[in-house]
Amino acid sequence: MKQPATARQMGLIRCHTCGKLAFDVGHDGYEEHCPRCRAHMHMRATNSLSRTWALLITAAILYVPANVLPIMTVTYFGSGQADTIMTGVITLLQHGSYPVAAVIFIASILVPVLKMVALLILLLSVQLKWALDDRQRTCMYRAVELVGRWSMLDIFVIALLVALVSFGSIAQIISGPGATAFGSVVILTMLAATTFDARLIWDKEVTDD
């Protein structure tokens, strides 16, 4: 039976931008740039694991202020209330808006946490060569890539609310520093997902041979 081969085993590099295959001629070779799209060619993303670790750790640190600091302050007829992400969800629940509360809870709390845990599992499993199912891990990676952007939801809601609700002393919504931290967490985890090279999951087969 034929053994499946990877591009790397055949001495080929797949351009990460346009998908073109080219010969791997080492770092000083003339095909350092993709012959088709001129992007830099790398057999695997440069320092993929260290970069992903760095971005993930930064995101995890910022996740604390993102949840502790208020993302906005709502003043309604004189009484002000500073909302964090979690209290925002609780307020929605108290008002009976269950579907929206669920959407916010999933996008702002569940997705960022699951994403960071998933990236952590991917990083550890690649680094420590855990024997996890490769197909499932790749699937998990694709899920992380796909859902990451939806966490920006809360940031857009804040942008809309602060612009709309400005009735002076009657009703006013002012943004809070938690929004900055939360926005950064979303961007950092999205970057971490991009720097992680999924091909590393499958690469161990090469070393096992």
Added chain:
Amino acid sequence: MYFMSSEDDTLSLKSIPDNWIACKDCDLLLERVDTPLGEKALCPRCDNPLYQPREQTVERTLALTLTGLLLFIPANLLPVMSLSLVGQETSTTIYQGSLVLFNEGLYWTALLVLFASIVIPFCKLLLVLFVSAHLHLERSSALLPYAFRYYHYLDEWGMLEVYMLGVLVAVVKLKGMASIIPGIGLYCFVALLLVTTLMSSLLDEDDFWKRIEQALKRQLR
């Protein structure tokens, strides 16, 4: 889909056959097979979508991009919604949200919102317009690969659909507080969202790259 074999004598390869591709996520080397239009070819090892041929991809993309650019201006300049409370009325456009955040000192968040909801979607439309217009008119430009590359890089950072969900959530949050009047900008925005979503699903990146390659070869001749 066929597996390439490491036992084949391909190790002493002189040139790379045109129908060879590698999977983005698992690096498996494969031989391209013809897929019916609209159907996805999946990697047999990791299920990653490899390519999805689209009918008349250049023309359809070009048409949708032009529509998108026409809708872009009213969607961004006209009010998305207005809010009225005890006789006072406020309204907002997409960029105003970012402006208010900037004035309140959240510069980074303001930039994030501005880029994700306006700047990047606009740049994406311009870049795709440039590429698809060139390909449609069978013109070549040395900038084609750069333009399409930057489209590829920017792709996931434009977040119109997330913004749309944000509008819906904001409406529900404000429902009990004041009366909300949807603006013309909102209708334009929904149309823009539909057009850009359709554009990205009808854009066959794989085919675009092949055409760009051909256009550049023609130029060299």
